[in-house]
Amino acid sequence: MEERISPTVRLRRLTRGIRRWRAEAGLRQEDVAAALDWSKPKLSRFENAEKSAGPAEVLALAAVYGVPDAERDQYVALALQARQKGWWLRYGQDALASHFEEYIGLESEAAEVREFSGELIPGLLQTERYATELMQAWIPRADEVVMKERTELRAQRQARLHEANPLTVGTVIHEPALRQLVGGPEIMREQLKHLVTSAKLPNVTVQILPFSAGAIPALGSPFILLSFPNQDDPDVAFVEHLTGSVYMEDPVEVETYTLNFGALRSMALSQKESITFLNRLAREL
Structure with a gap:
C-alpha cells in the first residue's frame, strides 16, 4: 500500500x-x-x-x-x-488562500475527516455547480481563472474518496445547509442527490441533523476534525472564519471537539433515515 x-x-x-x-x-x-x-x-x-x-x-x-x-x-x-512541494502548490496563489493551504496539506495525508456543517454542504461532498455558485457569491469575487483552479483543486480533494485506500469521511449536516437554495432548486436538487450517492460509499457517512433536534451542541460553530494514519500525528481540530482559520492540537481542546461531534452524531438521523430525508427534500424542490 x-x-x-x-x-x-x-x-x-x-x-x-x-x-x-x-x-x-x-x-x-x-x-x-x-x-x-x-x-x-x-x-x-x-x-x-x-x-x-x-x-x-x-x-x-x-x-x-x-x-x-x-x-x-x-x-x-x-x-x-x-521540504517537498505539495501537489496543491501547482495552483496559483490566489486559488488557495494562505490559511487554507495548511488545511489542504493536513487533509492530504489524513485517514479520516469528521465534519459538522451548519450552513454549507461539506466541501468534499459538494457538486461542481453548487461550489461554483458559492464562489460567485463571495466578496471580493474571484476571476474566472481562479475559480477554475479552485474547482480543479476541489476535484483533486474529492478524488481521495474513490482511491484504493480512500479517505474516511463522517459528516453531520444541520438542516439549514440543505434548505439554503444555493443556485436555485435545480442545483440544490442535484446537490441533495449527490449527497445520497456519496452516502452509499462504504467510506462515507452522511447524517442529517433536522430542525426537530432543537438545541444542539456546537450550534453556530461548524468544525472539522482530522485524524491521521500514524499514531505520532495527533488529531487536529479546524475552524474557519471569514478571513482566516484556527488549528488546534492541544489534547484538551481536541477532546472537546471530539465529544461534541459524538453528541451531534448521536442526535442526528441514522444514515438510512438521512438518505430518506434527503430524497424527500429533493422531491419537494
Whole structure:
C-alpha cells in the first residue's frame, strides 16, 4: 500500500520532535543556540514550524541533545519530506488562500475527516455547480481563472474518496445547509442527490441533523476534525472564519471537539433515515 506523504504533516511531526528533544535534555533555547552558534530566533522558528529545519540542522540538534542514531535518522528523513512541494502548490496563489493551504496539506495525508456543517454542504461532498455558485457569491469575487483552479483543486480533494485506500469521511449536516437554495432548486436538487450517492460509499457517512433536534451542541460553530494514519500525528481540530482559520492540537481542546461531534452524531438521523430525508427534500424542490 502506497504511503501518502504530506510535507505539512511531516513538518508538524518534525517540529514536535525538535521541541521534545530540547525538553528531554532540559536545555533552554539560548543554551542550544549558543552551542550551535545560532541566534535564538532561528531555533524558535524551527520549534514553531515557521521554518522547516533541514537535514543539516536536524543533525546538529541531534548531536547537542544526544539523540540516538536511529531516531536521528528518522527525523533527517522527515526534514527531507517536509521540504517537498505539495501537489496543491501547482495552483496559483490566489486559488488557495494562505490559511487554507495548511488545511489542504493536513487533509492530504489524513485517514479520516469528521465534519459538522451548519450552513454549507461539506466541501468534499459538494457538486461542481453548487461550489461554483458559492464562489460567485463571495466578496471580493474571484476571476474566472481562479475559480477554475479552485474547482480543479476541489476535484483533486474529492478524488481521495474513490482511491484504493480512500479517505474516511463522517459528516453531520444541520438542516439549514440543505434548505439554503444555493443556485436555485435545480442545483440544490442535484446537490441533495449527490449527497445520497456519496452516502452509499462504504467510506462515507452522511447524517442529517433536522430542525426537530432543537438545541444542539456546537450550534453556530461548524468544525472539522482530522485524524491521521500514524499514531505520532495527533488529531487536529479546524475552524474557519471569514478571513482566516484556527488549528488546534492541544489534547484538551481536541477532546472537546471530539465529544461534541459524538453528541451531534448521536442526535442526528441514522444514515438510512438521512438518505430518506434527503430524497424527500429533493422531491419537494
